[in-house]
Structures are given as C-alpha cells and as structure tokens.
Amino acid sequence: MRFGLSVPFRTLLNLESEIVGVHRKDAEIALRQAFEPIGDLEIVASLQIFAGNASAKLKTLSDDALPWFSRPIATMALSDSWREEKGARKSGDEPDLSGSAEPSIAVSTARIEVYDNTLAILSLTGDIDVETIPPDWTADIFERCLSEFAEGLIAPLNNLLVMPAIARLEARKVDWPHKPYLMRPRQKYQIFFDLNDHDFPRWDESRSAFFWAHRIYQLDEDQRSESDLTTLLRLNEIRTYGLHGKDGSMVYTGSSIVRDEADLDAFLKASSLAQYFYCILDVLNDNQNEVYRALSAASTRREVERLIPRFHRMENFVDYVFNEARDAEISLQGPRRRYFETLFKTFGMDHLADTLRSRDQLVRSRLDRKSFQVAKTDRRLLQFALFVLGATQVFNFVLDIFGYVKRPEPGQVPGLVDLFGWLDINLTFNAIILLVILGALYASFRRN
Numbered sequence: 239m240r241f242g243l244s245v246p247f248r249t250l251l252n253l254e255s256e257i258v259g260v261h262r263k264d265a266e267i268a269l270r271q272a273f274e275p276i277g278d279l280e281i282v283a284s285l286q287i288f289a290g291n292a293s294a295k296l297k298t299l300s301d302d303a304l305p306w307f308s309r310p311i312a313t314m315a316l317s318d319s320w321r322e323e324k325g326a327r328k329s330g331d332e333p334d335l336s337g338s339a340e341p342s343i344a345v346s347t348a349r350i351e352v353y354d355n356t357l358a359i360l361s362l363t364g365d366i367d368v369e370t371i372p373p374d375w376t377a378d379i380f381e382r383c384l385s386e387f388a389e390g391l392i393a394p395l396n397n398l399l400v401m402p403a404i405a406r407l408e409a410r411k412v413d414w415p416h417k418p419y420l421m422r423p424r425q426k427y428q429i430f431f432d433l434n435d436h437d438f439p440r441w442d443e444s445r446s447a448f449f450w451a452h453r454i455y456q457l458d459e460d461q462r463s464e465s466d467l468t469t470l471l472r473l474n475e476i477r478t479y480g481l482h483g484k485d486g487s488m489v490y491t492g493s494s495i496v497r498d499e500a501d502l503d504a505f506l507k508a509s510s511l512a513q514y515f516y517c518i519l520d521v522l523n524d525n526q527n528e529v530y531r532a533l534s535a536a537s538t539r540r541e542v543e544r545l546i547p548r549f550h551r552m553e554n555f556v557d558y559v560f561n562e563a564r565d566a567e568i569s570l571q572g573p574r575r576r577y578f579e580t581l582f583k584t585f586g587m588d589h590l591a592d593t594l595r596s597r598d599q600l601v602r603s604r605l606d607r608k609s610f611q612v613a614k615t616d617r618r619l620l621q622f623a624l625f626v627l628g629a630t631q632v633f634n635f636v637l638d639i640f641g642y643v644k645r646p647e648p649g650q651v652p653g654l655v656d657l658f659g660w661l662d663i664n665l666t667f668n669a670i671i672l673l674v675i676l677g678a679l680y681a682s683f684r685r686n
Contacts, residue, residue, distance in 0.1 A: 240456035310351035388451035396441035508577035
C-alpha cells in the first residue's frame with residue numbers, strides 16, 4: 239500500500255522576519271552560507287535555498303508563486319542511504335501494543351522543509367507491506383505505529399540538519415551588512431517564548447520536537463472496498479466525516495485518501511504549507527494561554543512589564559499569519575490549491591484564528607486590570623506626595639496671611655485685616671487640618 243506522511247516539528251531557528259523580508263537578496267546570500275555545509279552531508283541528496291526575492295513566473299499549472307512568508311528557508315532532499323536505513327526499521331519498541339512485529343515499511347522519497355518561526359516539515363512517501371500487518375491490529379495501533387515511526391525519523395534531524403546552520407548564524411559567519419542582525423537573539427524570543435528555556439543551539443533530544451503525523455493513503459477503488467483496510471484505515475469514518483474532492487480524494491483531520499501518485503505528491507506539498515500555518519497558530523494558542531495565566535500570577539510591575547511586549551507581538555502576529563495564509567492560498571495552482579483549501583477547512587483554521595482573536599480581548603482586559611492593580615502603590619505614593627505638597631502650600635499661605643495683617647501698610651483691605659486680626663493662628667491651623675482630614679476620608683469612601 240502506497241502512503242505518505244506529513245510531519246511538522248519544532249526547531250530553534252527564528253529570524254527577524256521583517257528585516258529579512260526587506261533585505262531579501264542579502265538574506266538569500268547569508269542563509270545560503272549558513273546552510274551550505276549541510277548540503278555536503280551524506281544524508282542530504284540536494285539542498286535548495288528559497289530565501290531570495292526571485293521573480294516568480296507562472297507559465298504552467300505546475301508553477302506556484304509563493305509569497306515570502308510562505309517560502310521554506312531551506313529544502314533538503316534526503317539521500318537513498320538515509321531512506322534505506324530508516325525504511326529497514328524493525329519492531330520491538332512497543333511490544334505492549336500487539337505483541338507482534340511491526341509491518342514492513344519502505345521509504346521512497348523524503349524531504350525536509352525548514353521554515354522560519356521555529357518550524358520544519360518532513361514529507362515522505364513509501365510503501366507498507368499490508369501482508370505484514372498483524373491481523374489483530376486495530377486502527378489505533380496502526381496509527382500509533384506510523385506516528386512513532388515518524389517521530390523516530392525526525393528525532394535526530396534538528397541536530398543533524400538545522401543546528402549547524404543556527405550555529406553559523408549565531409557566530410555571524412555569514413555576510414549580513416544590516417542592523418539588526420537577521421536572527422533573533424538566543425532565548426529572547428517574544429512570540430515563540432516557549433523555547434526560551436531550551437538549550438541553544440543544540441536541540442535537546444529528550445524533549446520531543448514532534449507535533450503529529452498526517453497520514454495520506456493512496457488507494458484505488460479495489461483497495462477502498464477491502465474490509466480489512468476499511469477497518470484498519472477508518473475508511474467509513476473518513477467517508478462520513480471527511481471532505482470529498484471531485485478527484486476522489488477524502489481529507490480528514492489525521493488521515494486522508496488520494497487516488498494516484500501525482501495526487502499524493504501534490505497533497506504533500508499543500509499539506510506542508512497548510513501545516514506550517516496551522517502549527518504557528520497552534521503554538522500561538524498555547525503561548526497566548528501562557529500569557530493569560532502568567533498575568534494572573536504576576537504580582538510586581540516588572541513581571542507585568544515583561545509580559546506586555548509578548549502580548550502585543552502575538553496580538554499583531556495572529557492577523558498577520560492568517561492574512562499570509564490567505565495570500566499563500568491564492569498563490570497556489572492546480573490540485574495543490576484545492577488540497578490547501580480543503581486542509582484549511584479540515585483543520586478549522588478559521589475557528590482557531592477566531593479563538594485567538596477573542597482571547598486577545600480577554601488577555602487585554604486582564605492586562606489592564608493587572609496593570610491597574612500593580613500600580614496601586616504608585617498611586618498611593620503620588621497621592622501622599624500631593625497631600626504633603628498641598629498641606630505645605632496651605633501652611634505657607636496661612637503664615638503669609640497672618641504676617642500680612644500684622645504689618646501696618648498703606649492700602650490694606652480693612653475687612654481682611656479685621657478678620658485675621660480677630661482669629662487665632664492656632665485655631666485656624668486646627669480648623670484647616672480638620673477639613674483636610676474630613677476631605678481625605680470622604681475621597682477614600684467614594685473611591686472604595
């Protein structure tokens with residue numbers, strides 16, 4: 239049975255996207271210098287850098303004109319030796335699933351697309367020997383087998399293919415004549431701050447970079463009617479709840495069905511792009527929740543001020559990502575555009591973006607309340623300073639008045655002289671202080 243896997247995973251690569259987008263030619267040179275040594279590795283068959291501002295010419299339906307944000311920084315096709323080694327994987331890692339050997343899997347093609355914003359996608363195709371699948375396996379066991387197979391594949395890729403480029407970028411071993419530098423400072427990410435506690439630049443392999451694996455099965459009409467595959471691949475569930483295409487494809491949340499080899503390749507290309515955007519929104523969703531909870535726990539002005547730039551960067555980034563996803567959609571052609579639209583709907587990206595926008599309002603409201611709360615001490619100090627300043631001014635005013643009436647000068651106001659000449663200075667001060675205290679108590683009562 240022919241199949242494909244689209245596997246997103248995290249990396250530590252996060253560029254200054256706006257600056258790099260402005261200086262695209264220089265960015266292409268710098269990124270090529272960063273990734274060039276990786277192209278000499280045995281496991282890499284070919285390496286392409288798409289960071290430049292190349293003019294896209296749509297001459298056939300096989301051409302796409304992806305916008306800058308949607309282009310992978312580097313695309314690496316993995317070598318035959320790597321595919322043979324990984325395809326020869328035998329079972330025994332999870333004996334509790336079935337107690338029998340895993341099916342035979344042969345990997346035909348594999349490529350890595352390294353994107354900005356701490357994301358990369360592994361896309362592979364291969365064959366599964368259906369005869370080697372244990373008869374007592376359920377759909378859960380089979381799906382878990384493929385997911386663990388994919389997770390095992392991507393586990394070493396960060397340190398093999400991405401870490402060397404990050405190290406060269408961080409060491410500034412590339413030509414970059416602009417300021418600021420094209421890569422964000424280590425462990426100071428504002429949007430993807432969930433990686434700030436991670437070691438840098440080497441990925442800690444004890445911390446899984448794996449998101450999930452979207453499974454694509456290439457089935458003809460005869461295979462779709464086989465009862466064993468119907469149960470194992472959840473074909474009835476996919477037929478009922480998936481989105482159907484006119485070409486016979488069926489797209490569902492974790493598994494999809496296509497008819498032939500060309501559709502499988504087109505689906506993987508569209509899936510890489512769709513999952514890139516979805517994973518960004520998914521990470522933003524988690525980090526936005528983290529900011530919301532961190533605001534509740536913040537008790538000092540410094541803690542709140544550290545969260546403010548993170549919130550505002552994410553707030554602007556949500557709509558930017560969603561708009562770029564729509565821009566990428568209209569840049570695709572042929573079946574890739576159709577598959578991208580279907581995956582967009584299947585993943586519920588509209589609903590996820592709406593969720594992020596609505597939570598923005600909740601975070602903003604909590605930020606306003608927390609800012610008001612932590613500024614309470616400052617307001618009290620200001621009120622005390624104003625009170626002392628006002629009391630001093632009143633004290634000086636009364637002294638000046640009594641000094642004025644006791645000095646016989648021409649042109650004095652008779653009524654004023656008689657009034658303050660009759661009053662006692664101590665009694666006047668006591669009356670003023672009593673009025674100030676009563677006013678302060680009234681103001682405190684009204685504020686509460």
